Amino acid sequence: MxxxxxxxxxxxxxxxxxxxxxxxxxxxxxxxxxxxxxxxxxxxxxxxxxxxxxxxxxxxxxxxxxxxQEESESPIDITIVQGLPKGDKWELILQKGTELGAAHFIPFQADRSVVKWDHKKLKKKLPRWQKIVKEASEQSHRTKIPKVDYVISMAELINKSATYDWKFFAYEEATREYQSLTLHNYFSQIEEGQSVMICIGPEGGFSEKEAIDLRTAGFQAIRLGPRILRTETAPLYVLANLSYYFEEMRC
The missing domain is CATH 2.40.240.20 (Hypothetical PUA domain-like; domain 1)
Known part of the structure; x- marks a missing residue:
C-alpha cells in the first residue's frame, strides 16, 4: 500500500x-x-x-x-557522518542509507574532499536532500524520516559527537593496526536504544591529522573487512551489518 x-x-x-x-x-x-x-x-x-x-x-x-502498530525503525539510533564525496554519490548514500535504517545524515568538509560547497549552494541542496530521504522512507515503509544536516567542519563534527554513546570512524590504515577492530567486535557491547555515530571519509580517506583528532575525541578506528571500499559503499556496508545483527540475529 x-x-x-x-x-x-x-x-x-x-x-x-x-x-x-x-x-x-x-x-x-x-x-x-x-x-x-x-x-x-x-x-x-x-x-x-x-x-x-x-x-x-x-x-x-x-x-x-x-x-x-509498526516496527520498521532500527533499535539503535544510527548517524552517518560522510566526508563530502564527488558527483551524486552523496544522494546515493542518502537514498540507500535511508532504506537501510540510518536515522541521521551529516555531511562534513574533510581535508581531502574535492567538493567545496558554500552556504548559498547549500540552501538549494538541502531541500533536495530532504526530499530524497522522504521518498526513500516512503518506499521502504519506514515510520520516521531521517534528519539531514547542513555541511559542517571537523571541529563542528567533534562537538556534535559528544552526546553519542558510540563513535567510530572507518580508517583504511586500520587494516594494518593491531589496536583497530572490526565493527563486529563492538556489536555485543552496543545496547538497544543507544546512539551510534559512524564517520566515513571522502574518496581520499581521512588525513593523518583528522584521524588523530577523531581518536582524541573518543572515536574508535575500525576496519570494514579486508578490502578497501569506495566512499559511497562504506556507509552502506556498515548499515547492512548493523541491520543484520540488531534486526535479524536478535529476532
Missing part, C-alpha cells in the same frame, strides 16, 4: 489534507480515486490507514480509518 508522510499541520480530528508533491503523486502518478486507501505517516512515527474522501483541484482530503 502506498505511503505518504503528512505534515503535522495537515492532521485534524481524524482527517488529513494532502497538498503539493504528494497531491500530484496521488492524483497524477498513482491515479487514485475517491474511496481508495493509503498509509499516512505522522512525523512522530505514528501511521494510519486512510481513505480518500474528496479530490479537489489542489487538495486531497482523506479520513483516518485505523491506526497501525
Amino acid at each position: 502506498q505511503r505518504y508522510f503528512i505534515e503535522q499541520d495537515n492532521w485534524q480530528d481524524g482527517e488529513i489534507k494532502i497538498v503539493a508533491d504528494d497531491y500530484h503523486h496521488i492524483v497524477h502518478v498513482m491515479r487514485m480515486e475517491e474511496g481508495d486507501t493509503f498509509i499516512a505517516n505522522r512525523h512522530d512515527g505514528q501511521s494510519a490507514i486512510c481513505r480518500i474522501k474528496m479530490i479537489q483541484d489542489s487538495i486531497v482530503e482523506a479520513t483516518v480509518e485505523g491506526w497501525l
Whole structure:
C-alpha cells in the first residue's frame, strides 16, 4: 500500500489534507480515486490507514480509518557522518542509507574532499536532500524520516559527537593496526536504544591529522573487512551489518 508522510499541520480530528508533491503523486502518478486507501505517516512515527474522501483541484482530503502498530525503525539510533564525496554519490548514500535504517545524515568538509560547497549552494541542496530521504522512507515503509544536516567542519563534527554513546570512524590504515577492530567486535557491547555515530571519509580517506583528532575525541578506528571500499559503499556496508545483527540475529 502506498505511503505518504503528512505534515503535522495537515492532521485534524481524524482527517488529513494532502497538498503539493504528494497531491500530484496521488492524483497524477498513482491515479487514485475517491474511496481508495493509503498509509499516512505522522512525523512522530505514528501511521494510519486512510481513505480518500474528496479530490479537489489542489487538495486531497482523506479520513483516518485505523491506526497501525509498526516496527520498521532500527533499535539503535544510527548517524552517518560522510566526508563530502564527488558527483551524486552523496544522494546515493542518502537514498540507500535511508532504506537501510540510518536515522541521521551529516555531511562534513574533510581535508581531502574535492567538493567545496558554500552556504548559498547549500540552501538549494538541502531541500533536495530532504526530499530524497522522504521518498526513500516512503518506499521502504519506514515510520520516521531521517534528519539531514547542513555541511559542517571537523571541529563542528567533534562537538556534535559528544552526546553519542558510540563513535567510530572507518580508517583504511586500520587494516594494518593491531589496536583497530572490526565493527563486529563492538556489536555485543552496543545496547538497544543507544546512539551510534559512524564517520566515513571522502574518496581520499581521512588525513593523518583528522584521524588523530577523531581518536582524541573518543572515536574508535575500525576496519570494514579486508578490502578497501569506495566512499559511497562504506556507509552502506556498515548499515547492512548493523541491520543484520540488531534486526535479524536478535529476532
